[in-house]
Amino acid sequence: xxxxxxxxxxxxxxxxxxxxxxxxxxxxxxxxxxxxxxxxxxxxxxxxxxxxxxxxxxxxxxxxxxxxxxxxxxxxxxxxxxxxxxxxxxxxxxxxxxxxxxxxxxxxxxxxxxxxxxxxxxxxxxxxxxxxxxxxxxxxxxxxxxxxxxxxxxxxxxxxxxxxxxxxxxxxxxxxxxxxxxxxxxxxxxxxxxxxxxxxxxxxxxxxxxxxxxxxxxxxxxxxxxxxxxxxxxxxxxxxxxxxxxxxxxxxxxxxxxxxxxxxxxxxxxxxxxxxxxxxxxxxxxxxxxxxxxxxxxxxxxxxxxxxxxxxxxxxxxxxxxxxxxxxxxxxxxxxxxxxxxxxxxxxxxxxxxxxxxxxxxxxxxxxxxxxxxxxxxxxxxxxxxxxxxxxxxxxxxxxxxxxxxxxxxxxxxxxxxxxxxxxxxxxxxxxxxxxxxxxxxxxxxxxxxxxxxxxxxxxxxxxxxxxxxxxxxxxxxxxxxxxxxxxxxxxxxxxxxxxxxxxxxxxxxxxxxxxxxxxxxxxxxx
Numbered sequence: 100x101x102x103x104x105x106x107x108x109x110x111x112x113x114x115x116x117x118x119x120x121x122x123x124x125x126x127x128x129x130x131x132x133x134x135x136x137x138x139x140x141x142x143x144x145x146x147x148x149x150x151x152x153x154x155x156x157x158x159x160x161x162x163x164x165x166x167x168x169x170x171x172x173x174x175x176x177x178x179x180x181x182x183x184x185x186x187x188x189x190x191x192x193x194x195x196x197x198x199x200x201x202x203x204x205x206x207x208x209x210x211x212x213x214x215x216x217x218x219x220x221x222x223x224x225x226x227x228x229x230x231x232x233x234x235x236x237x238x239x240x241x242x243x244x245x246x247x248x249x250x251x252x253x254x255x256x257x258x259x260x261x262x263x264x265x266x267x268x269x270x271x272x273x274x275x276x277x278x279x280x281x282x283x284x285x286x287x288x289x290x291x292x293x294x295x296x297x298x299x300x301x302x303x304x305x306x307x308x309x310x311x312x313x314x315x316x317x318x319x320x321x322x323x324x325x326x327x328x329x330x331x332x333x334x335x336x337x338x339x340x341x342x343x344x345x346x347x348x349x350x351x352x353x354x355x356x357x358x359x360x361x362x363x364x365x366x367x368x369x370x371x372x373x374x375x376x377x378x379x380x381x382x383x384x385x386x387x388x389x390x391x392x393x394x395x396x397x398x399x400x401x402x403x404x405x406x407x408x409x410x411x412x413x414x415x416x417x418x419x420x421x422x423x424x425x426x427x428x429x430x431x432x433x434x435x436x437x438x439x440x441x442x443x444x445x446x447x448x449x450x451x452x453x454x455x456x457x458x459x460x461x462x463x464x465x466x467x468x469x470x471x472x473x474x475x476x477x478x479x480x481x482x483x484x485x486x487x488x489x490x491x492x493x494x495x496x497x498x499x500x501x502x503x504x505x506x507x508x509x510x511x512x513x514x515x516x517x518x519x520x521x522x523x524x525x526x527x528x529x530x531x532x533x534x535x536x537x538x539x540x541x542x543x544x545x546x547x548x549x550x551x552x553x554x555x556x557x558x559x560x561x562x563x564x565x566x567x568x569x570x571x572x573x574x575x576x577x578x579x580x581x582x583x584x585x586x587x588x589x590x591x592x593x594x595x596x597x598x599x600x601x602x603x604x605x606x607x608x609x610x611x612x613x614x615x616x617x618x619x620x621x622x623x624x625x626x
Contacts (some may be wrong), residue, residue, distance in 0.1 A: 104271055122206035142209075143291070143483050146374040148381060150295035153302030154343055155367045155386030158451030160246070161394040162309045163441045164360040167249055170419040174551060175353025176346075177338035178328070184350060187397060188357030189391040191562045192364060195522075196387050197547065198529045200380040201363045204543025208369040211235060212578055214611040216528035220541050225610050226601070231527035232463050235365070235429045238520035239456040240492060242363070244499040245514035246445065246452050247283070252417040253277040253442045257435050260421050270613070276500045277315050283449040284493035287457065291484045294454065295468055301447030308440035309393045315437060316404040323429040327403045330428040342576030348569075355518065355570050361390055362518050364525065366451075369458040379544060400617040401427070407447040438537045457492040461485035466609045470600075512585035519567055526563040531555050 145153070165172075165185065172181045199212075208214040212235050215226030251272045259265045287294070318328055339349045367382040401420075404427035406413060414422035420441060424434040464475035464485075479486035503510035533542070533556040547555055571587035578584075601608075 106155065115314050116370040119246065122360065129547045141492040142373050142478065142485075144373050145292055146295050146298075146370055146378075148374075149302075149372050149380045150298045151367050151370060151378050152372065152385045153295075153298035153300070154451045154454075155299060155382050156305050158246075158366055158448040159300030159361070159363050159386050159390045160305075160445060160448045161360045161390035162305075162397040163249075163310075163445050163598065164211060165356075165398055166420045166423070166441070167252075167418060168356050168359065169401070169423070170354060170414075171574070172338040172356035173408065175349050175356070177336055177340075178333045179335055179337050180339075180353050181501060182334070182395075182398055183358070183395060184353040185357035185360065187350075188354045189361055189387075189394075190357065191566075192361045193387055193391070194555055195525060195529075195562070196364050196383050196558045198532075199525065199554050200383045200545050201543070201547055201552065202488065202528060202532065202540070203368045203383070204370065204377075204545035205364075205366075205540040208413075208462070208611065209369050209372040209458050210466075210611055211365045211368040211371070211459065212464060212524045213459070213529045214526075216531065217611045218536060219310075219528055219532040221531065221535060221539060224483050225605075225608065226529060227527050228610055229468060229601055229605075229608065230594075230597060231524045232459075232468060233600075234520045234527070234594070235524035236456070236459045236463055236518050237593055237597075238524065239369075239452065239459050240495050241499070241514050241520070242517045243449070243452040243456045243492060243569075244496045244510075245517060246449050247276055247280050247420070247496060247500075248272070248443065248510070250279050250445050250449055253420075253438060253445060256416045256418040256421040257438050257442070259416055260425065260431050260438070261433050267280065267415065269507060273500055273504045276503065277497060279446065279449060280496050280500065283446075283453045284489060286450050287453045287489050288482060288484070288550065291482055294450070297447060297450060301444050301451070304440070304447065305393075306389075308444055308465045309397055311431040311440055312437055313397055313400040315433070316400040316424075319428050320404055320406070321435070325406055328405060328614050333399070341574070351566070351569050352353065352572060352574070354566070355600060358518050358566070358570070361387070362521060365521070366455055366465065368625055369462075371457045372462065377544055380543075416614070453489065453492055457485055460491060461488035462611075463520075464488060466611055467607055468610075469606065508581050508585075512589050515584070516586045516589040516593070519570055519586050520593070522563045523565060523590070526560055529563075530560045533557060 167182075169181065172184070174186060175181075202215040203211070203217075206214055210232065213228055213232030216231035217224040220227030243410055255267055255271050256274050259267055286297070290297070317323075337346065339346050341349045341352065343349045343352070364383070365462060367386065368379055371379055405423055406426050410426070411419055411422045416422055420437070421434060421438060424437040425431065428434055428437065460469065461478075462474065463469045464472045466472075469475055475485075475488050475489055475491060478484065497511060499513060502513065533553065537552060537556075546552070571582050571590075572582060574582065
């Protein structure tokens with residue numbers, strides 16, 4: 100049996116081989132302090148545990164994501180389906196979060212799954228890391244676009260609620276989308292030192308918003324002498340309206356809605372080089388405790404407060420919560436007030452998603468994995484952030500917004516691939532970790548010992564592999580061009596691009612380096 104010290108020494112040797120460095124060599128020269136990624140520490144460690152937790156619950160955005168997708172989720176079992184599918188998805192994502200937390204604890208790198216897959220993949224690490232990194236980067240760029248579109252829809256819906264007869268056009272959403280995108284980008288570009296405070300404010304608005312929203316939806320129907328939904332309709336009236344004959348399959352497919360709400364597992368891990376590393380697993384834990392509990396109680400409140408589901412499904416408002424809040428509050432002003440409570444944290448989540456997307460792309464660029472790597476890997480010495488990568492993220496999201504104007508279906512096909520691309524990146528890091536019996540990593544302070552870790556990682560991989568297939572099925576039958584699920588097409592097309600670019604760039608691609616946490620060259624503030 101190996102002792103803990105022997106295992107750490109062997110894993111350290113593996114890290115050195117993966118990076119092509121010996122333990123006696125400082126990769127950037129003597130006296131240069133490095134972070135765990137093996138690069139010179141260039142970003143400032145502005146974030147603490149509280150601000151990181153604020154980022155997690157704000158950009159995780161569980162309760163708002165659930166409310167915004169309720170008009171889609173309702174077809175997979177009605178109100179009971181929404182609740183039980185969310186619970187099931189949350190359980191599995193708790194398990195995935197444990198796997199991610201273990202990896203992040205061992206290798207607290209801004210590259211996240213990109214870096215972990217490179218190390219856990221052993222001799223196949225370069226290829227594993229390449230695909231994990233690109234899948235993850237594309238997922239977060241699409242996630243950024245998705246959250247901006249939600250904020251744009253909220254904004255236009257608030258205006259529509261207060262202006263009876265207003266007819267919403269796609270260009271209204273597009274103009275709002277562009278404005279929000281670049282406000283978020285400019286905040287990330289020029290208010291780098293203020294970002295922790297902004298995320299703490301975001302965390303407060305999320306907590307206050309869900310608390311007030313639950314109270315209003317629970318109390319106002321009684322105040323207005325409106326009936327509540329029955330216990331049976333909320334908890335027992337299963338209605339499979341998907342067209343699939345199997346209720347079981349309709350349930351499994353419906354878990355996509357819950358997965359979209361809680362699926363941003365690696366969100367805070369990409370700030371690893373801007374925060375002391377022990378805070379990453381703690382922030383993941385807080386994100387999931389708060390996100391899942393607040394989402395569960397929020398669902399109960401709004402499902403009891405809805406008096407007419409047909410009006411919700413047939414509403415002219417782009418954001419379904421507009422009609423739900425109108426029914427619960429029995430006033431337009433009350434509906435706008437509740438929508439504003441959702442708007443504030445969702446807008447701040449745009450800032451958080453911009454930070455995350457740009458950091459992931461930047462970590463790829465500094466290892467020569469992107470086009471124009473030298474250009475995009477630059478860290479601006481005045482703003483102390485990856486300025487060019489941030490601008491690229493904004494430009495990418497802007498291009499996707501142009502697609503929205505031409506075809507809402509095409510836009511939704513792209514952003515709807517977030518879950519599949521992100522989970523593909525997770526399994527590319529977790530599966531090699533499991534198959535190698537976790538021998539490639541030095542255990543971090545959060546490490547699941549013995550068979551517990553094997554079981555957790557095994558369930559994570561099994562869930563991801565099975566549900567990637569399920570989530571590619573059509574949302575409902577019969578299907579047509581406007582309602583088809585294009586996730587498999589988009590994921591396949593983007594993966595083909597990643598593969599072709601691998602052949603172009605593999606000769607010059609460096610891949611992440613690794614400095615173990617006790618290495619003599621490691622910057623002290625990395626601990």
